[in-house]
Amino acid sequence: MLKRIDPSQTKAWTQLESKAREMREKHLKDLFAEDPNRFEKMKREHKDLLFDFSKNLIDAESLELLEELFSECGVKEGIQAMLSGEKINETEGRAVLHTALRNFSDEEILVDGQSVNEDIEKVLEQMQDFSDLIISGNWKGYSGKTIKHIVNIGIGGSDLGPLMVYEALKPYHNHLRCHYVSNVDGAHINETLKDLDPEQTLFIIASKTFTTQETMTNARSAREWFLRSNASENDIAKHFVAVSTNREKVIDFGIDPTNMFVFWDWVGGRYSVWSAIGLSLACGLGYKNFEKFLRGAHSMDRHLAEADFKNNIPMQMAALGIWYVNFMGAESEAIIPYDQNMHRFAAYFQQGNMESNGKYIDRNGQKVSYATGPIIWGEPGTNGQHAFFQLMHQGTRFIPADFIGFAESHYTMGDHHLKLLSNFLAQTEALMIGKTKEEVEAEMKAKGSSEEEIAKIAPYRVFEGNRPTTSILGQKSDPESLGALIAAYEHKIFIQGLVWNIYSFDQWGVELGKALANTILPLLSEGGEIDKDASTKGLITYIRNRRGIKG
Numbered sequence: 001m002l003k004r005i006d007p008s009q010t011k012a013w014t015q016l017e018s019k020a021r022e023m024r025e026k027h028l029k030d031l032f033a034e035d036p037n038r039f040e041k042m043k044r045e046h047k048d049l050l051f052d053f054s055k056n057l058i059d060a061e062s063l064e065l066l067e068e069l070f071s072e073c074g075v076k077e078g079i080q081a082m083l084s085g086e087k088i089n090e091t092e093g094r095a096v097l098h099t100a101l102r103n104f105s106d107e108e109i110l111v112d113g114q115s116v117n118e119d120i121e122k123v124l125e126q127m128q129d130f131s132d133l134i135i136s137g138n139w140k141g142y143s144g145k146t147i148k149h150i151v152n153i154g155i156g157g158s159d160l161g162p163l164m165v166y167e168a169l170k171p172y173h174n175h176l177r178c179h180y181v182s183n184v185d186g187a188h189i190n191e192t193l194k195d196l197d198p199e200q201t202l203f204i205i206a207s208k209t210f211t212t213q214e215t216m217t218n219a220r221s222a223r224e225w226f227l228r229s230n231a232s233e234n235d236i237a238k239h240f241v242a243v244s245t246n247r248e249k250v251i252d253f254g255i256d257p258t259n260m261f262v263f264w265d266w267v268g269g270r271y272s273v274w275s276a277i278g279l280s281l282a283c284g285l286g287y288k289n290f291e292k293f294l295r296g297a298h299s300m301d302r303h304l305a306e307a308d309f310k311n312n313i314p315m316q317m318a319a320l321g322i323w324y325v326n327f328m329g330a331e332s333e334a335i336i337p338y339d340q341n342m343h344r345f346a347a348y349f350q351q352g353n354m355e356s357n358g359k360y361i362d363r364n365g366q367k368v369s370y371a372t373g374p375i376i377w378g379e380p381g382t383n384g385q386h387a388f389f390q391l392m393h394q395g396t397r398f399i400p401a402d403f404i405g406f407a408e409s410h411y412t413m414g415d416h417h418l419k420l421l422s423n424f425l426a427q428t429e430a431l432m433i434g435k436t437k438e439e440v441e442a443e444m445k446a447k448g449s450s451e452e453e454i455a456k457i458a459p460y461r462v463f464e465g466n467r468p469t470t471s472i473l474g475q476k477s478d479p480e481s482l483g484a485l486i487a488a489y490e491h492k493i494f495i496q497g498l499v500w501n502i503y504s505f506d507q508w509g510v511e512l513g514k515a516l517a518n519t520i521l522p523l524l525s526e527g528g529e530i531d532k533d534a535s536t537k538g539l540i541t542y543i544r545n546r547r548g549i550k551g
């Protein structure tokens with residue numbers, strides 16, 4: 001059982017509030033001037049990864065108070081409860097064991113007194129055998145041709161994880177091409193399938209529940225598309241496999257259960273990339289790379305369990321997030337990878353973070369009186385610089401940002417990579433130091449601007465700076481580093497949920513919209529009386545009229 005402490009009633013919380021008033025008067029530049037060893041003291045390393053926390057608007061005393069807050073809220077005990085398989089997802093009565101999926105230690109993990117180790121190993125073996133068959137070409141489609149294209153049909157956690165990782169690890173792609181269809185908008189599946197050959201295409205229907213409207217609609221359309229070729233129902237087994245926890249529904253859909261890869265209710269959708277949901281990755285990157293990805297995450301799990309607060313990377317990330325959201329007034333966090341291939345990383349953690357911690361009811365069933373999960377957003381640098389960085393530098397919002405990059409690139413053409421990295425470093429520097437009025441005026445004067453021009457334009461060219469960033473650097477983007485990085489963010493989210501006294505592993509907030517969509521669908525296709533509010537009714541009527549449906 002997790003503790004049920006209202007964090008705002010703790011001793012540390014009140015102290016943090018007064019500490020934050022003090023810190024709001026400080027400038028990051030001064031913190032660096034006061035302590036020349038700030039970088040050395042505030043950087044943390046894990047394997048190849050370097051986390052530089054020094055450009056954050058925080059000092060040692062604030063971090064000590066956050067450590068106290070963590071201890072008052074039972075963070076360590078909460079982590080232990082998760083790792084040991086306790087049913088900490090209490091609103092769904094489930095354990096939370098994505099860490100077990102990447103557990104390469106001998107430690108046995110029990111759910112309801114039963115070890116899950118063997119089940120996990122079995123599925124990993126099945127994934128390895130299957131991906132080897134597909135990659136080697138020994139798995140043949142119905143006409144005897146090898147598979148060239150894999151289409152993963154899923155949504156949310158059954159899509160974003162594999163898609164993000166497949167994109168991020170482009171240099172590791174083999175000859176197969178993986179595609180990801182998620183949106184129920186027919187554009188998605190049509191545009192994906194239009195250039196594919198059914199004889200050489202394999203579909204992975206990925207859905208934890210196997211009931212999700214978008215996925216089942218796309219899966220049915222994929223089957224129809226497949227059967228429109230010369231294929232028959234008997235050929236489906238060679239072209240459709242399923243990843244799910246729901247065997248019955250998989251069979252109902254017509255997929256041979258021998259072509260089913262299982263996972264379990266103790267794997268949350270948004271934490272499922274480590275499970276058989278990663279099947280497209282095992283195929284498209286090769287099983288060895290998938291395993292390296294799991295091992296990278298496992299190393300971060302060990303680090304989480306073993307390192308003390310000061311040296312614990314996910315704990316430091318979580319502490320900073322809480323500091324900014326609850327004490328410094330931040331509403332959002334930006335994630336900006338200086339790595340084009342990581343272009344879906346922020347989108348992935350939108351779900352990871354916002355579906356986990358976007359909650360206002362606490363573990364006592366009461367409405368919270370403090371802010372919980374922030375808005376997560378971001379795009380790769382340098383593109384972001386030419387889009388939203390204006391607001392980050394001179395806007396009225398306070399936006400802590402993570403910058404992620406790698407010392408080396410897989411791509412050796414020209415000097416792209418050094419230019420990319422120089423932008424990364426320049427932006428974090430600029431966000432921190434800003435540019436004073438005096439500096440602007442002196443610069444304009446040196447360039448020959450008149451006094452009048454300086455007075456008029458200088459205010460627009462001043463940057464206050466003092467905008468916090470965390471820089472995360474690795475050697476080279478690879479499966480292990482990516483695994484470790486994702487795990488660090490996952491743990492950050494969980495730790496924050498522990499402190500905020502919320503349940504991070506359910507997602508009741510997505511249900512209402514799903515249920516209402518089911519009431520609207522027949523109104524759009526069949527007509528009938530519309531018992532809805534005036535706006536929804538008006539919109540339904542508009543669509544009906546435009547589509548020629550009589551009311």
Ligand SMILES: O=P(O)(O)OC[C@H]1O[C@](O)(CO)[C@@H](O)[C@@H]1O
Pocket residue numbers: 155156157158206207208209210211212215269270355507510
């Ligand atoms: O894998 P499933 O069951 O199709 O669910 C897909 C997604 O839908 C949600 O349940 C709600 O959006 C997510 O948590 C999940 O990742």
